[in-house]
Amino acid sequence: MIDQNTSTDPSAEGADQSQVNSQELVVRSKEAAQAAEASAPNEDELDSELEPASSEELSDEEMRQRLAEELDSLIERMHAINPDYAPPAYSPQRLVDLLDRNLGRFSPKTALAVLERLRSSISDDLFDPDTWKGIWYMLNYTIEYQADIVKRRLNGEYDTDEWGFDPEFLQITEPFLTFMYKTYWRTETTGMENVPEEGRALLVCNHSGQLPWDGAMLGTAIYNEHPTQRMVRNLYATWFTTLPFVSETLVKLGQVLADEDNGVRLLEQDQLVSVFPEGIKGVGKLFRERYKLARFGRGGFVQMALKTGAPMIPVSIVGAEETYISLAKAPLISKLIGFPFFPITPAWPWLGPLGFIPLPTKWFIDFGEPIPTDSYGPEAANNLVLVSQLTDQVRNLVQNMIYARLAQRKSVFFG
Amino acid sequence: MSEEKVILVTGVADYWGAQVASRLIAQADAQPDLGLHIMGLDIEAPKDEIKGLDFIPADIRNPLLVNLLESEAVDTVCHLVFMESVRPNESAFDMNVMGTMKVLGACAEAGVRKVVLKSSLAVYGAQAANPAFLTEDHPLQGSRSYGNTRDLVEIEAFCNGFRRQVPEMILTILRFANIIGPKANTPMTRFLKQPMAPVLMGFDPLMQVIHEKDVVEALCYTILNDMPGVYNMAAEGILPLRKLMALAAKMPIPVFHLFAYWSIGFMSTTGLNNGQVVPVELDYLRYPVIADLAKMHDELGFTPHYTAEEALREFAGEQRVKRYMPESAAMTYDEERLRDTIERRRRARTLSPTEQVSLGEEENHD
Numbered sequence: 001m002i003d004q005n006t007s008t009d010p011s012a013e014g015a016d017q018s019q020v021n022s023q024e025l026v027v028r029s030k031e032a033a034q035a036a037e038a039s040a041p042n043e044d045e046l047d048s049e050l051e052p053a054s055s056e057e058l059s060d061e062e063m064r065q066r067l068a069e070e071l072d073s074l075i076e077r078m079h080a081i082n083p084d085y086a087p088p089a090y091s092p093q094r095l096v097d098l099l100d101r102n103l104g105r106f107s108p109k110t111a112l113a114v115l116e117r118l119r120s121s122i123s124d125d126l127f128d129p130d131t132w133k134g135i136w137y138m139l140n141y142t143i144e145y146q147a148d149i150v151k152r153r154l155n156g157e158y159d160t161d162e163w164g165f166d167p168e169f170l171q172i173t174e175p176f177l178t179f180m181y182k183t184y185w186r187t188e189t190t191g192m193e194n195v196p197e198e199g200r201a202l203l204v205c206n207h208s209g210q211l212p213w214d215g216a217m218l219g220t221a222i223y224n225e226h227p228t229q230r231m232v233r234n235l236y237a238t239w240f241t242t243l244p245f246v247s248e249t250l251v252k253l254g255q256v257l258a259d260e261d262n263g264v265r266l267l268e269q270d271q272l273v274s275v276f277p278e279g280i281k282g283v284g285k286l287f288r289e290r291y292k293l294a295r296f297g298r299g300g301f302v303q304m305a306l307k308t309g310a311p312m313i314p315v316s317i318v319g320a321e322e323t324y325i326s327l328a329k330a331p332l333i334s335k336l337i338g339f340p341f342f343p344i345t346p347a348w349p350w351l352g353p354l355g356f357i358p359l360p361t362k363w364f365i366d367f368g369e370p371i372p373t374d375s376y377g378p379e380a381a382n383n384l385v386l387v388s389q390l391t392d393q394v395r396n397l398v399q400n401m402i403y404a405r406l407a408q409r410k411s412v413f414f415g
Numbered sequence: 416m417s418e419e420k421v422i423l424v425t426g427v428a429d430y431w432g433a434q435v436a437s438r439l440i441a442q443a444d445a446q447p448d449l450g451l452h453i454m455g456l457d458i459e460a461p462k463d464e465i466k467g468l469d470f471i472p473a474d475i476r477n478p479l480l481v482n483l484l485e486s487e488a489v490d491t492v493c494h495l496v497f498m499e500s501v502r503p504n505e506s507a508f509d510m511n512v513m514g515t516m517k518v519l520g521a522c523a524e525a526g527v528r529k530v531v532l533k534s535s536l537a538v539y540g541a542q543a544a545n546p547a548f549l550t551e552d553h554p555l556q557g558s559r560s561y562g563n564t565r566d567l568v569e570i571e572a573f574c575n576g577f578r579r580q581v582p583e584m585i586l587t588i589l590r591f592a593n594i595i596g597p598k599a600n601t602p603m604t605r606f607l608k609q610p611m612a613p614v615l616m617g618f619d620p621l622m623q624v625i626h627e628k629d630v631v632e633a634l635c636y637t638i639l640n641d642m643p644g645v646y647n648m649a650a651e652g653i654l655p656l657r658k659l660m661a662l663a664a665k666m667p668i669p670v671f672h673l674f675a676y677w678s679i680g681f682m683s684t685t686g687l688n689n690g691q692v693v694p695v696e697l698d699y700l701r702y703p704v705i706a707d708l709a710k711m712h713d714e715l716g717f718t719p720h721y722t723a724e725e726a727l728r729e730f731a732g733e734q735r736v737k738r739y740m741p742e743s744a745a746m747t748y749d750e751e752r753l754r755d756t757i758e759r760r761r762r763a764r765t766l767s768p769t770e771q772v773s774l775g776e777e778e779n780h781d
Binding site for chain 2 (some may be wrong): 240
């Protein structure tokens, strides 16, 4: 749509799309982005400011001068408000994300003007020393920011919540998780509108794949696709607490040990909680048993939902079953090392740590319609008939959602 | 003056007994209308004389303790005798568990109205399946292979039965988190003071701490107010172990956990002193033991003055000053400490006016 618009700016016409250099785009366009952020509430002002800029006949040099001045005054203004202000860490991906997030806030005309201006900035002045100066500043900011993080962490000046969730740790690992989510497993997510924007809810998912990647991806899905970027509290099995690094990582990412008290407490704090009622039986499934749901625990998750009146949202995750091909289990080894199961896959344990690398299957995460539980009242948690009935109901729902997705799926790797 | 209220503190020759006794004496002097009379009991007299303490040299296991309690008409007993031990050992068991049983028995016999005991959150045990917040009624699964914890679990198990047998007695047990402070000698302070503090690689359990002054405050609070029951006690703030050590200015040395367990086992079988290497038991460096403090706040109505971070910063400051003692370090540390003190006093003022009388603040000036 935007590409078909003819720009009146001469530099835009000269811009060769094949020469697009993300670094350059970044430096030249950051002012536009910051100006957009800063004046977001006042659209009219931006409109009037941008209009002449794209229509007037300005030379490249003057244009850049003006933009540089604008940026300087912006930073000065920020310093006046907050003397400690340092621009946030910078990366091309972040800039694009920032634009992505904010473009929708403008009127179509303004958005078009911003995009036009961005495009016009993609010119061929890579040899301009100012470009490199900009890059240099950016790098400096980034390094300083990261050195500051390291220093603060060594001094213990970081915050964790009462569950041990460490937001900075999430910030560090999030790019990796998003890479696994978007690029490696190319996850497709449907039914996100079933996840409430606020208030308590209990996600009930199937479990699979030898390692708890599905829980991580469920959290990443909601972090990436949900409008409010809610944080999911996965309840994980006791076994993971005993594993080095795994337990530390899970706690720092805000995951919580699966325990009824923990679940009730989280739901009462109006958090989004996810459970994998199959537990270890689900994770350790053999390849030939894939997508056959195991027993849904003892219905503890239903009791949690009933006690707190939280709606249960069935979730099916398809694709995780094929990430590791568990051909057999070695009960003797598992008993020796104290693991609940020890899978034998084509790569594990023969290839050592390489056996941990999951296969790049195509994933589908589907969120079903919520099942309300607040009509039963908290006493219903003691009604074992109702509990087992609801457990079976949710289990069938998840199983049917899996079958529906499997029926549509043509290939394990390409969807 | 109304009737005199006699309070007997056992173990006054040790740190906790001495602190509680002097804190109570200060309270008695400040408010003579309470009519408090503080007695101390231990095998030997406290090294630094406590002014105003009515000291009685005796062993708690002495069968004549009943007669003493009766003839002095003791109202409240705060039992603080505890012999620390790393490996379970008979003499410590005899002093701790059998001693507590004998003291409680004598109290019941002599009609003592109230008994206050000091315990630890370690009695819950560091288990992989622990819920994130342990309530007071959680079963006690403390380690059987670590002397201190085993004795405390035994004492608590006995108290459970004792409470049913003697329902008219007010029995208060305070379970404290890891105690931190410049003067106290506890497993956690020993852990943080040693030159190299080993941690388990890949484990970063959450921890709670409490400041030594708050421990004394809490004990005195329950001695002066009738608060039957068991209470979890910890300062505000739940910290991961690495953060705790960073605040205490201690570099963690990560050790692979299987190797650490193996070498501790090796050290105990060969009789090497493993208490020197790891004063805190390994499981407690692996799994979290975090207490739910709702009962402390709501029923007991006690709020520790120090937050966890303040307690640790103060501890680190004392250690630094002790190590170098140059003017500059002491100065910056003073500033840090004063800032925390101001914050703490401000918080205390905004708190409920019923909860006051904090002698801990005065002690800060020396």
